[in-house]
Amino acid sequence: MNNLQLLFDAPVLSVQLLLDGILIGAIYVLPAYGMALVWGVMNLINIAQGELVMLGGYVAFFLYAAGIHPLFGIPLAALLMFLFGWALYRSVVFRIVDKDLFISILATFGLSILLQQLANGLFGANVRTAESGFGTLLLFAGRVTVAEIKLASFVAALVARAALMWFLKRARMGQAIRATAQNARAARIMGVDTDALYAWTFAINAAICGAAGALVAMTWVVHPYLGLPYTVRSFMIVILAGLGNVMAVFVAALGLGAAENFAGFILGAEYQAAFVFGLLVVILVWRRFSLGRKRKVLR
């Protein structure tokens, strides 16, 4: 708790933490959008979300090792993960789409263990990073430092988000996806091939997770076990913001990034993961009690 005192003594530290947290939060936005998309359209909670992020990170790392600058690695990682997501849907996910939610949770949980252990077996448990060669920015006469890479990944996350929004609003497939989310049966009657559309949805989800993974590989490190916290963060952001609310997801993600950063500083880095998972429980219980007062349940 000494660090809490430190925060009051040096307010500029709060600015630093807040700024860092918001920049980090932008990376959380992407898998959260993916989860909301898959959940809303396919009625499936994908626990393997974080593993898609992890695999995207490995793609970016191997591209970097092959001599491609990480910034160009982001679209390539998204493209490769799009194909991977498509293959995953065609091999496994299509079998669980119309099953009940528990089956899909457990199946994607198995998928998450499978992918994480495969990555561990194939790439090793070592920590890898894609070095981007960016420097550090100094603000407020050097009292606040911002790694340029975080700024770059913030911008990249915003670009990826804008691309997704454009696709969902303007592209014909995007419009079909939104129609299916509103009413799957009506969309089918209007001639939407829902199976192909689900494949697209899952592949797009994998692509934005892949882009997020590339950003993670640039900003921090990748290792086979980084997945689950990203799944939990995405889930948390989505239940906080609600399924259909695009702007709220964005705000919740940035808020979570900032909250996590403050918690990591005050409680110590070893409790940061515990904070994320504990916050999930707190948010769920809080939502349950606030709805319970109106005699409703979280569904």
Next chain:
Amino acid sequence: MNPAFMRLSLYAGVAILALLAPILVPDYRTQLAFLWVMIVFALTWDLQGGQMGYNSFGNILFFGIGMYACAVLQRDSGLGYFPALFLGMGVGALLAVAVAALLGSGMLGLRGHYFAIGTLGLGIAAGELAGGWEFIGAGAGMVPPLFPGAIGGRESFFYYLCLAVAAITFAFLRWLYAGRFGLAINAIRDDEDKAEAMGLRTTQYKTTAWCISALFLALSGAAVGNMIGFIDSRETAFAGATFGVWMVLMAILGGKGTLWGPVIGAVVFHLTKELFWTYLLGWQRVALGLLIVIIVVFFPRGILGWVHERWPERFGRRVEGSEVKQ
């Protein structure tokens, strides 16, 4: 043959085999002790997941609480080995029940997938907290005291301890499912709103069921901590990625919502897992992940579910024409 006599001879046969196993196959005592622990896992998970419809991914929380509480008591109480062990098991069980009762009203109000993911978070958060808490050894782990008896006595002792926990769990749940409590939690699974409208105090039933699971999981946790001889926060105590998933998988594999299903699932799964560990060294976890996906996707009804579907009349279900009534 008389079905009551058949059932009796089945129980007697299992009991005799279980009691004689350490003498018949002394080399496999530890593996067989783990088999009993697995049966406790599957049975206690099925109490919520199968019978009550609340699919928990975080029941490993209570296992870890029992393990740590027992080890702390053994370390700090200053009693002899056996008094400390049994007292520790009792205290661990009480603590786990208290935690379950405390969390119950908050967590069990969550429905379906929210409960599943909330409990997943709970289990992992516990592991992370234990990994940072100096009092219980933090990341360096804890070592329970050494077993005082003769060489080889340790394996037999823990074999019978785990057997006793599993047998009590089975007998208790069998008694529980046969009565009003079983009907009540089945009603909650089938339609919670209707059950509440019928006047069932659903929250009480749900919390009680969770406390019962917590009790037996904590007992088995205390035994396992001593049996392994080393407690790591993420790998043994709050091992969500291994024990925590296996308990769900075993219950589903055997057929959830039945009494014998989790037992059969645990036996089949434990054998498969030991074979994986022996023959697929290094890739066993990949194979396990694959196994989860395959079982859940292709075989969600489980072994007993399949048997019930195949020969419904053997289980006292009416069959009209060729159509199977559920």
